[in-house]
Amino acid sequence: MADILDIDAAVIGAGPAGLMAAEQLAQAGARVVVFDGMSSGARKFLLAGRGGLNLTHSEPLPDFLARYGAAQARLTPAIEAFAPDALRAWAEELGEPTFVGSSGRVFPVAMKASPLLRAWLRRLDGAGVDLKLRHRWSGWDDDGRLLFDTFGGVRPVEARATVLALGGASWPKLGSDGGWVDRLAAKGVAIAPLKPANCGFLVDWSELFVAKYQGAPLKNIALSFGEHSLRGEAIVTKGGLEGGGVYALSAGLRDAILADGAATLTIALRPDLSADELAARLGKPKGKQSLSTYLRKAAGLAPAAIGLLQEAARALGLSLASLSPGDLAALINAVPVRLTGIAPIARAISTAGGIAFDAIDDNYMLRKLPGVFAAGEMLDWEAPTGGYLLTACFATGAAAGQGALAWLGR
Structure with a gap:
């Protein structure tokens, strides 16, 4: 076994929550070491920034906070202390100014995560934070020291404070595999089961539909489930549906499937047209046109939308050609898609479940493990995409870092 490393604070996990906790500690003069099991840090953060890093959102703070649903009350103090405007100012201090997109989402001008991460x-x-990679946390020894598996064997670490920022269980190949659950549960920490969030769903498509439309987008549609309806897009996958519009409804759909075994998502293919307007268009003579050509010209449907309509008719036992213009118009703007399962958590954008808020105090310290703090996706909260996920990770990381400082008496 290697020599014991003795430090003020250990931060386990080099994602946004962990690095932000380390920054709080280092700025107060604590000796901090960040440990990560991968060969480089913040891998999921970098992946999120490949298509334009959505750091946060510009909507008013009360509306912003409401996006966290059941966890709003517990997350509010941390987010108010490190609000979206503060996050934008922090990024600008690092030389990465931000802008507000047309949707209200906030992005770095560089539209990438890598420049921001390098500057950070x-x-x-420069603040003295040491980053030790390829150090996979395996728990504690009998004397309460942290243990890390490395290529050189097991490394013990004596830390007066520990911040856990190990992420959830989505995209495990990037480092967050949920392996911490059993270790903390064995210590009596209450943990809600990890579930996919902002995820795709399974559909029993016909082989013909998959062969023709796998990977095709469904654009300018409206999606509805229960009381919630929104405009957005979706993508047909080999096994079902994913995409921004689906992710936005995923929490309710997931919970319904877990409770009932299935859920029905309703899709309006021409939400910009009223039932009467659409029926009037479909009432024009079809002539010698094929049904697909007729639907494309009269209703303005793209090929994938026509295929989805045909799939729904097949499942319902209907013949599209025999429907009246009014009934066809009604089906076009209320296509039922039966979701039979949830896509694997490994493909989800984020994770629901985790350490119960009742298991931590107001400083984000685990009640069962004095001196041990937790932040980020390890905690039991979820939020839609749009900058809310990253903001809460940064904010809870800052809160856990401040809590660790209080524990250290700094």
Whole structure:
């Protein structure tokens, strides 16, 4: 076994929550080491930034906070202390100014995560933060020391404070595999089961539909489930549906499937047209046109939308050609899609479930493990995409770092 490393604070997990906790600690003069099991840090953060890093959102703070649903009350103090405007100012201090997109989402001008991460790591290094990679946390020894599996064997670490920021269980190949659950549960920490969030769903498509439309987008549609309806897009996958519009409704759909075994998502293919307007268009003579050509020209449906309509008719035992213009118009703007399952958590954007808020105090310290703090997706909260996920990770990381400072008496 390697020599014991003795430090003020250990931060386990080099994602946004962990690095933000380390920054709080280092700025107060604590000796901090960040440990990560991968060969480089913040891998999921970098993946999120490949298509334009959505850091946060510009909507009014009360509306912003409401996006966290049942966890709103518990997350509010942390987010108010490190609000979206503060996050934008922090990024600008690192030389990465931001802008507000047409949707209200906030992005770095560079539209990438890598420049921001490089600048952040340089600042942390300058503050004395040590980053130790390929150190996979395996628990504690009998004396309460942290243990890390490395290529050189097991490394013990004596830390007066520990911040856990190990993420959830989505995209495990990037480092967050949920392996911490059993270790904390064995210590008596209450943990809600990890579930996919902002995820796709399974549909029993016909082989013909999959062969023709796998990977095709469904654009300019409206999606509805229960009391919730929104405009958005979806993508047909080999096994079902995914995409922004689906993710936005995923929490309710997931819970319904877990409770009942299935759920029906309703899709309006031409939400910009009223039933009467659509029926009037469909009432024009079809002539010698094929049904697909007729639907494309009269209703303005794209090929994938026509295929989805045909799938729904097949499932309902209907013949589209025999429907009246009014009934066809009604079906076009209320296509039922039966979801039979939830896509695997490994493909989800984020994770629901985790450490119960009742298991931590107001400083984000685990009640069962004095001196041990938790932040980010390890905690039991979820939020839609749009900058809410990253904001809460940054904010809870800052809160856990401040809590660890209080524990250290700094």
